[in-house]
Amino acid sequence: MTRWALLAAGVATLALPPILPERYLATFVLLLLAATVTVGVSLLMGYAGQVSLGQASFYAIGAYAAGLLSVHGVPSLIALAVAPVVAAVAAVLLGAPLLRLRGHHLAFATLAVQLILLSVLAQADWAGGAIGLQGIPRLTVLGVELRDVGYAYAAWVVLAVALLISRNVIESRAGRGLRAAATSETAAAASGVAIGRYRLAVFTLSAAMAGLAGGVYAFYLGYLSPGSFPVLLSIEFVVMAVVGGLGTIAGPVVGAAVITVLVQVLNTLGTQPGMPDYAPSVLSYAVYALVLIVCVLYLPRGLVPALDRLRATRITVAERADPARTGP
Amino acid sequence: MSDLIGYLLTGLGIGAGFALVGSGLVAIYRVTRVVNFAQGGFAVLAAMLTSSLLGAGLPHGVAELGGVALGALAGLIVGVVAIGRPGTSPGTSLIVTLGMGVLAYAIEVLIWGDQPRSYPGVTGVAEVAGARFPAHYLLILAVTAPVFLLMAWFFTRTDLGKALSACASNRYAAQVVGIDIRRMGLLAFAIGGALGGLAGVLTTPVQQVTFDSDVTLIVNGFAAAVLGGLTRPVVALAGGLLLGVTQTLAAGYGGGAYQVEVALVLMLTVMIVQAARTGPVPETAR
Amino acid sequence: MTAVVETHDLTVRYSGATALDGVDLTVHDHEMVALIGANGAGKSTLVKALSGLIRPASGTITVNGRLAQVPEGREMFGDLTVDDNLRLGGWRNGRHGRDTTAIYDLLPELTTVRHRKAGALSGGQQQMVAIGRALMARPDILVIDELSLGLAPLIVTTLVDHLRTLNTDRGLAVLLIEQNARLALDLCDRAYVLEAGRIALQGPAATLADDPRVAAAYLGGHVAVTP
Numbered sequence: 001m002t003r004w005a006l007l008a009a010g011v012a013t014l015a016l017p018p019i020l021p022e023r024y025l026a027t028f029v030l031l032l033l034a035a036t037v038t039v040g041v042s043l044l045m046g047y048a049g050q051v052s053l054g055q056a057s058f059y060a061i062g063a064y065a066a067g068l069l070s071v072h073g074v075p076s077l078i079a080l081a082v083a084p085v086v087a088a089v090a091a092v093l094l095g096a097p098l099l100r101l102r103g104h105h106l107a108f109a110t111l112a113v114q115l116i117l118l119s120v121l122a123q124a125d126w127a128g129g130a131i132g133l134q135g136i137p138r139l140t141v142l143g144v145e146l147r148d149v150g151y152a153y154a155a156w157v158v159l160a161v162a163l164l165i166s167r168n169v170i171e172s173r174a175g176r177g178l179r180a181a182a183t184s185e186t187a188a189a190a191s192g193v194a195i196g197r198y199r200l201a202v203f204t205l206s207a208a209m210a211g212l213a214g215g216v217y218a219f220y221l222g223y224l225s226p227g228s229f230p231v232l233l234s235i236e237f238v239v240m241a242v243v244g245g246l247g248t249i250a251g252p253v254v255g256a257a258v259i260t261v262l263v264q265v266l267n268t269l270g271t272q273p274g275m276p277d278y279a280p281s282v283l284s285y286a287v288y289a290l291v292l293i294v295c296v297l298y299l300p301r302g303l304v305p306a307l308d309r310l311r312a313t314r315i316t317v318a319e320r321a322d323p324a325r326t327g328p
Numbered sequence: 329m330s331d332l333i334g335y336l337l338t339g340l341g342i343g344a345g346f347a348l349v350g351s352g353l354v355a356i357y358r359v360t361r362v363v364n365f366a367q368g369g370f371a372v373l374a375a376m377l378t379s380s381l382l383g384a385g386l387p388h389g390v391a392e393l394g395g396v397a398l399g400a401l402a403g404l405i406v407g408v409v410a411i412g413r414p415g416t417s418p419g420t421s422l423i424v425t426l427g428m429g430v431l432a433y434a435i436e437v438l439i440w441g442d443q444p445r446s447y448p449g450v451t452g453v454a455e456v457a458g459a460r461f462p463a464h465y466l467l468i469l470a471v472t473a474p475v476f477l478l479m480a481w482f483f484t485r486t487d488l489g490k491a492l493s494a495c496a497s498n499r500y501a502a503q504v505v506g507i508d509i510r511r512m513g514l515l516a517f518a519i520g521g522a523l524g525g526l527a528g529v530l531t532t533p534v535q536q537v538t539f540d541s542d543v544t545l546i547v548n549g550f551a552a553a554v555l556g557g558l559t560r561p562v563v564a565l566a567g568g569l570l571l572g573v574t575q576t577l578a579a580g581y582g583g584g585a586y587q588v589e590v591a592l593v594l595m596l597t598v599m600i601v602q603a604a605r606t607g608p609v610p611e612t613a614r
Numbered sequence: 615m616t617a618v619v620e621t622h623d624l625t626v627r628y629s630g631a632t633a634l635d636g637v638d639l640t641v642h643d644h645e646m647v648a649l650i651g652a653n654g655a656g657k658s659t660l661v662k663a664l665s666g667l668i669r670p671a672s673g674t675i676t677v678n679g680r681l682a683q684v685p686e687g688r689e690m691f692g693d694l695t696v697d698d699n700l701r702l703g704g705w706r707n708g709r710h711g712r713d714t715t716a717i718y719d720l721l722p723e724l725t726t727v728r729h730r731k732a733g734a735l736s737g738g739q740q741q742m743v744a745i746g747r748a749l750m751a752r753p754d755i756l757v758i759d760e761l762s763l764g765l766a767p768l769i770v771t772t773l774v775d776h777l778r779t780l781n782t783d784r785g786l787a788v789l790l791i792e793q794n795a796r797l798a799l800d801l802c803d804r805a806y807v808l809e810a811g812r813i814a815l816q817g818p819a820a821t822l823a824d825d826p827r828v829a830a831a832y833l834g835g836h837v838a839v840t841p
Contacts, residue, residue, distance in 0.1 A: 051419075097596075097600045100600060100603040101599055101600070101603050103418075103419060103422075105599050107363075107422065108363075108547065108550050108595070108599075109596055111543075111547060112547060112592040112596055115543070115588060116592050116593070119586070119588045120589070123586075231543050232430070232540075235426065235430065238423070238426075242423065278437050278441060281433075281437055281442065282437050282438045283434075285430050285431070285433040285434035285437065286431065286434040288430050289428065289429075289430040289431035289433075292426070292430070293427035293428065293431070296420050296423045296424055297409075297424065487701065487702075487709060487712060490694065490701065491705060493694060494694060494698075494702050497691040497692055497693050497694055498690065498692065500685065500689055501685065501689035501690065501691055502691075502702075503667055504665065504667070504683050504685050504689060505702050505703050505705050505747065505751070506705050506706040507702070507705055
């Protein structure tokens with residue numbers, strides 16, 4: 001059911017870019033890119049059971065890799081292809097030590113990595129420093145230089161690739177093993193799942209997705225600065241993943257869409273004449289916060305599974321009895 | 329030489345702020361097993377309110393107390409949302425506190441705007457062994473030291489403090505003897521809020537505060553606390569002071585660059601070494 | 615005789631699975647009652663329900679007086695001192711009810727270790743702290759979840775002597791949950807046998823000890839070892 005709906009949505013969104021007004025087109029492109037990153041975050045949280053508060057690091061690494069390469073004359077399409085590779089390599093190097101950590105330790109470690117990256121970038125003259133990297137050329141595909149609508153399609157393709165990979169992971173044997181690992185590490189280990197390696201694989205994969213999206217972002221904006229990748233952006237990705245539903249295929253897209261549209265609506269509201277100039281940021285912070293809290297407490301599996309359950313109420317679903325032990 | 333002493337003392341002052349934030353994290357984590365991501369926000373809220381109260385003509389001391397009280401209240405509110413619902417797992421609570429931290433942004437920008445704020449503390453320059461530095465740093469140390477002594481007394485000598493320690497030691501046994509662990513969790517959040525608030529109130533005169541200063545505070549506070557496995561306040565104190573001094577030395581002798589990295593790399597190293605020594609730490613410790 | 619604890623048709627479920635099914639159990643004042651049964655029969659569930667730590671699905675629990683629990687596994691506050699462990703046992707009494715002097719008279723073995731961390735004590739000493747901590751609540755009935763588990767026979771004898779004294783001198787009622795059925799039937803006046811969440815047998819301890827079904831399942835040399 002969900003998959004057909006997704007396919008229909010995919011076709012519909014293909015028709016959308018040419019008819020969208022320009023200011024919504026930008027939102028549309030950023031939404032698709034955010035959804036791509038969120039696919040990775042959702043895999044990581046749902047399938048490796050780990051919270052990353054630094055996913056924007058890999059978004060930034062991909063963006064800077066693509067930007068720097070193309071600024072130095074590498075053909076843009078090759079630079080874009082290298083972006084996810086650089087992000088993945090960074091993830092392997094970081095993941096090897098970091099993934100020994102769990103839960104809040106990993107959350108803080110990923111946050112620390114992002115803060116270090118931002119600080120290094122701000123001091124790196126070769127990357128434009130705090131002022132940023134300017135003059136990134138436009139993305140050229142088959143000799144055609146992409147314009148706004150073109151980026152919408154590029155982002156669409158990137159998201160589609162991420163979703164395909166995500167589906168394959170979820171339906172693979174490794175995916176099922178990881179799913180088990182996310183809930184009970186001992187059980188997964190007992191069933192012979194090589195958790196450590198799978199976990200690193202998912203971490204790397206999620207970084208590659210973020211890197212690829214970051215590459216498109218670099219060419220789309222043509223300008224990068226450390227300020228484009230705040231910690232709050234990482235938190236946004238977590239919010240989107242949690243809202244949509246962790247470890248589902250459609251969840252990240254739904255989550256990204258709901259949050260982006262909500263923020264866009266409030267932004268429009270906040271910039272109405274008569275509203276104070278701080279209104280848009282106050283409203284968007286409040287939305288992230290409230291949506292995250294309400295979802296985590298009342299819809300812990302996210303919107304997509306919740307909607308699925310609503311539909312499935314007529315079919316009796318036998319739930320595994322799980323004797324909840326009180327006490328230690 | 330006088331440079332070094334100056335760096336050391338200002339470093340201790342900065343570090344005292346981290347230690348207060350970190351020990352607030354520890355106070356909450358021990359009792360609830362929740363790492364409170366909103367901990368830095370308490371400092372920001374307290375500092376912002378203090379600046380307003382001072383601006384409204386309240387005397388020093390009263391304004392600062394008001395700030396700390398707001399920190400405690402904010403801590404209590406975060407606690408109610410994060411652990412108020414029975415059956416909320418520590419992982420879920422962590423995400424909730426993350427949300428509360430972002431919610432604090434909305435409130436702070438709404439009330440105080442997004443520009444940096446500060447207020448004068450102890451004015452003038454102190455001179456110790458030839459080193460000259462803002463006298464306010466001495467006040468930070470003079471307040472932090474008794475606060476830690478007071479905490480040590482509270483947790484080991486009073487029945488309420490012992491009950492909090494009992495929840496930290498064995499939640500099930502605490503329930504068996506009739507301690508209301510949820511109430512104790514809320515008390516821990518309020519104490520954590522007050523400690524965070526105190527950090528903000530004390531350090532703002534030497535380090536101006538913006539609504540998103542909380543990220544630096546929480547990361548440094550966590551780094552201080554994680555040295556003691558998030559459960560030992562004394563280690564959090566030592567860790568915070570160490571971080572402050574290291575950063576000030578790095579800034580002083582390294583020309584201002586890379587002071588953030590020093591703390592963060594230290595924290596990462598500590599965590600990775602701890603994990604390597606104990607094996608992957610199960611997240612659901614009781 | 616009045617009942618200190620009485621359950622009527624007590625049923626407890628854990629997400630659908632029935633752990634206790636219509637249990638009727640009574641402990642009168644001054645009485646020592648044993649509850650025996652295999653692992654998973656529902657003994658610990660009953661303890662938790664009696665202490666109010668879990669909510670029954672149906673049925674009633676009536677407690678006339680104060681109930682204190684000695685939990686399975688002793689459950690020390692490991693990084694607190696013995697004296698602090700005892701003090702916290704009197705948490706519900708308010709500050710004036712937290713004087714520990716009387717406990718050291720009852721359990722003199724604890725006097726020498728009163729300032730040591732409870733986590734550093736031997737199993738037998740910890741069990742004594744657990745009993746002392748429960749006594750701090752000034753209970754009318756003590757519910758003991760596994761008294762002898764993992765303890766040396768000599769220590770168990772000391773603990774049993776203490777319990778006998780508390781029962782005869784102070785009229786303390788005891789509900790003893792015990793995997794060592796022989797010990798429990800020796801010590802107690804009456805006994806219940808719990809099987810799969812139901813009371814399978816009940817009666818005077820001496821009668822049950824002679825019952826061939828009890829002898830075969832619980833006294834026959836082979837004693838189930840709790841993990």
